[in-house]
Amino acid sequence: MTALYPLEGGVDVRPTVDVACVVDVATTADYYAFVERLRARGFSECVDEGAPLCRRVFANIRVDIVATADTGIGPTNRWYKQAALEATSHEIAPGLKVLAITPIYFVATKLEAFRGRGRGDYQASHDLEDTLLVLAGIPHLREQLRTEST
Template sequence: MSNIPLVIHIASKLGTLRKQFVFVGGSIVELLLDKFYPLPPRATMDVDTIVEVYGHGSFAGIEAALRKLGFKNDISTGVICRWHIDGIALDVMPTDPKILGFSNYWYKAAIKNAKPHFLKPELDILLITAPYFVATKMEAFDGRGEHDFYGSHDLEDIITLLDGRESLLDEIIESESDLKSYLVKKFKDYQKNTYFINALPGHLSPYQTGTDERVERLEKIIAKIVEAK
């Protein structure tokens, strides 16, 4: 099941306000995959975005704009960054951790390096780049993954991207030095972790055959990342 209709609907409802948002998270994995790659197996129930604001006053302005557009803040689920419109959930996460009590180290740089992406004619969004997507997912896994290499959606998204984006290796190698160093270190840790290696087959798309060959290919890609200078 494609998640893109959800992204399109949210982007349309945001109107020009979407220019302040960068789309991240599991709902946009498909947009980062090569066109030939089968759809990822995981359907998401929400659309994740990040916004660069500093202080409660600035974020209050974003919240007011969302309400004016018809979005309703819903904290009943315990997710304090969640908004709803037309039955679709939108998570809005600020770069300033003081606002909601959490953030992700890579959000600021991800916003700075985001690229325009057309969902359809006359409807574009700012999209996180693939290397920053991987970095944000790695940090998220460290924070909430509880070392569950088999059940983590964050790791599933990382592995899906490794498997389905041919250019990812070169993009990581050509990344900014701090991002590259982080990714190399994390993949080096993963490479040494038996649980991670054993979890690879379970996170691959079931819409393709040759799991053993694809796992071997992933291990080679990770090895090349780890060897990057």
């Protein structure tokens, strides 16, 4: 995700093994209906040891399908709904565009994830590491975080 943001000052992104996909669904049934549509397009369940229930695989890419509402499948995050609403389009290859959450919501979702799953481990948390990388690489974001009303 951080690779979509133009980071300054030679800040490198952390390679990850998965991509998170935020889906605007309200119920567990809606979530599974969406997953069925993915299955019809070639996604399969991830069978990696320790993989979360929300993880699917497509062309060897691990995709965590997370919902804007608490469906009981995968992590939930109070920022997902607004992050999805304010996502911006990025062309990642000619003719291939993706919607990605903005840097401010990326930081918000990562801090919320750290609060929930980080267990106060400031040294080993990838969520905190990703947050610091984005803040270091996008200097104006720090001021935006101070003044943002959401």
